[in-house]
Amino acid sequence: MKLTHLSVENFRNFIKTDIILANQNVIFGMNDMGKTNLMYALRFLLDRDIRKNGFRETDFFKNQIDKIIKITLSIDLSDRTSNDDTKNVISKVGGVRSSDELDTFYFRVEGVFDKSEGIGLPKLYWGNKIDELEEIAQDGIISVLDKLFKIVYVDPTIDLEATFKKNKNRLFDQTKLNDNDIVISNEIKELGMQLNGKISSMNLIQTFQTTITEEYKKLKTENINIEMKSELSINGYFSNLIPYIKRDNDDNIYPTSGDGRKKILAYSLLNHLIKAQEGNRIIIYLIEEPENSLHRSMQIALSKQLFNSKVYNYFFLSTHSSELLYEMDNASLIRIYSQGNIESESYIYQVDNEYKNVKKELNRSLSTALFAEKVLLVEGPSEKVLFEKILEEVHPTYELDGGYILDVYGIKFRPYVKVLRALNITVIVKTDNDLKAKKGHPKIFDLIGLQRCLNLLDLEANESEVDSLDPVEIDYFTANGRWTQSRKNKMIKDRKVALYKQYSDKITLLLKKNIYLSKLDLEHDLFDAIGKRMKELLGPDPIKYLQDHKLLNMIELTNELTKDDCVKIIKHPLFKALRKLVPHELD
Structure with a gap:
């Protein structure tokens, strides 16, 4: 079974939204955007404890009670011969599925406001034809839908004590005691009775019992006595069990103090309960901001649990944490x-096969960018160091305004651009006008810089399907077959400038997509902007100095740049990409 689609209409702050689903879903956005409301839409559909209260007036979009709330979940049943959950759905829905469309099935809850009752009465529907859904019969608040799905809602403040207490009977099912356990249990009960006998014989306890009984009888004449007892023998020894921490090679026990440790232990209990779940209801987890009170390392550990284990087959996770997304796929x-x-x-x-071996690095960078409004993609750390310095001087609140600089550092631009654009996050790309000699053909060069930019125009096509630019020949050899590095560098530089002019129409097209190609490379762009200043700071050949040790020497330069330097750079035409992260015109 696969979750495929969620549609929400006229519910809370959603007038209408259509969402593509997977079995693992991550919800993110700024505060007060509606992440919790989206969770509640699912709860109204699949959780009778929420649905039984009906839709209040405030559940209708802008209190428009004359309109109908519609929450529709679509699932795919094409794996019906191999998936147990799919088989379970098919067995429960029975003849509701017509033979026309067997792979798709819909569940819907509608809320029509009843003014006389002052509430929106939920009605459930299902079927495999979206325009011909049948109403699901309900017995009070219970329907067959509640026998099919179980919603497990995990709020941000998941409480260890409450979770343990609520599930204690399931964790310690006394009907499953073996013969030896029963013998031990009876011995504990006898010890409990002896314990209470000892307690009652204490002078301190007897004095208190007498005093409190007398005080009670002053208020109400009644033939009773107040006695103090340990609950161990009254409620059973399981009632007093609580988890403690015992370290290896240490006989002492320690309380589970600390919110982070308590939360991890609460999730451990939840995982255990999930695995021990009886019956065949399909469990869907709604997990809200679990990163609260969790150290970074514990968030990464939880990411592994969520995305890699088979415990959480279906979940919706809302989060502000990039660490929780490290393992997503x-x-x-x-x-x-x-x-x-x-x-x-x-x-x-989905992490493409070519990036599987760098999934964590890809996800680490991408997951931070997901929380931005505008993302500037650059080739490596030296660009990032420079651009962060410039923006900190010119517009120090750029990150508060939703800006972010991401260096792809060996990973292609394409996977980042594809995801960010799909999520309507503004993407800006800044890259060098690189040429690369063909292997075995030192005079033939591919236009890899311009080509990588053109590959970003049509993200639906495979890179191999994008029209390739013709390679160019740069004959830097002399008549006697010799060459020097300086001669080669100059000829490559001149050819890059010529190619930049030759392909001006394509570069103009790229600019419309926020893709900025350097005329040569970052160091030459920078020299065009503040060449004289660079010579003052780095010596007579600052471009070579920067390119010899890019990151280290770029840090040295940025430490010396003034605000005036940074303003000159960002105003230069070759640094238009940076201005995309500045929300106002520069003076």
Whole structure:
């Protein structure tokens, strides 16, 4: 079974939104955008404890009670011969599925406001034809839907004590005691009775019992006595069990103090309960901001649990944490944002095979960018160091305004651009006009810089399907077959400038997509902007100095740049990409 689509209409702050789903779903966005409301839409559909209360007036978009709330979940049943959950759905829905469309099935809850009752009464529907859904019969608040799905909602403040207490009977099912356990249990009960006998014989306890009984009888004449007892023998020894920490090679026990440790232990209990779940209800987890009180390392550990284990087969996770997304793959990314009305974009994120071995690095960079409004992609750390310095001087609040600089550092631009654009996050690209000699043909050069930019125009096509630019020949050899590095560098530089002019129409097209190609490279662009200043700071050949040790020497330069230097750079035409992260015109 695969979750495929969620549609929400006229519910809370959603006038209408359509979301592509996977079995693992990540919801993100600024505060107060509606992440919790999206969770509640699912709860109204699949959780009778929420649905039984009906839709209040405030659940209708802008209190428009004359309109109908519609929440529709679509699932794919094409794996019906191999998936147990799919088989379970098919067995429960029975003849509701017509033979016309066997692979898709819909569940819907509608809320029509009843003014006389002052509430929107939920009605459930299902079927495999979206325009011909049948109403699901309900017995009070219970329907067959509640026998098919179970919603497990995990709030940000998941409480260890409450989770343990609520599930204690399931964790310690006394009907499963073996013969030896029963013998021990009876011995404990006897010891409990002896314990209470000892307690009652204490002078301190007897004095208190007598005093409190006398005080009670002053208020109410009654033939009773107040006695103090340990609950161990009254409620059973399981009632007093609580988890403690015992370290290896240490006989002492320690309380589970600390919110982070308690949360991890609460999730451990939840995982255990999930695995021990009886019956065949399909469990869907709604997990809200689990990163609260968790150290970074624990967030990464939880990411492994969520995305890699087989415990959480179906879940919706809302988060502000990039660490929780390190292990994501085959997940739907759901971005909720505001453009007047609340909007949403969703994208099924899959790590391509060529990036599987760098999945964590790819996800680490991407997951931070997901929380931005505008992302500037650059080739490496030296560009990032320079651009961050410039923006900190010119517009120090650029990150507060939703800007972010991401260096792809050996990973191609394409996977980042594809995801970010799909989520309607503004993407800006700045890259060098690189040429690369063909292997075995030192005079033939591919236009890899311009080509990588053109590959970003049509993200639906494979890179191999994008028209390739013809390579160029640069004959830097002399008549006697010799060459020097300086001669080669100059000829390559001159050819890059010529190619920049030759392909001006393509470069203009790239600019419309926020893709900025250097005339040569970052160092030459920088020299065009503040060449005299660079010579003052780095010596007579600052370009070579920067290129010899790019990151180290770029840090040296940025430490010396003044605000005036940074303003000159960002105003230069070759640094238009940076201005995209500045929301106002520069004076």
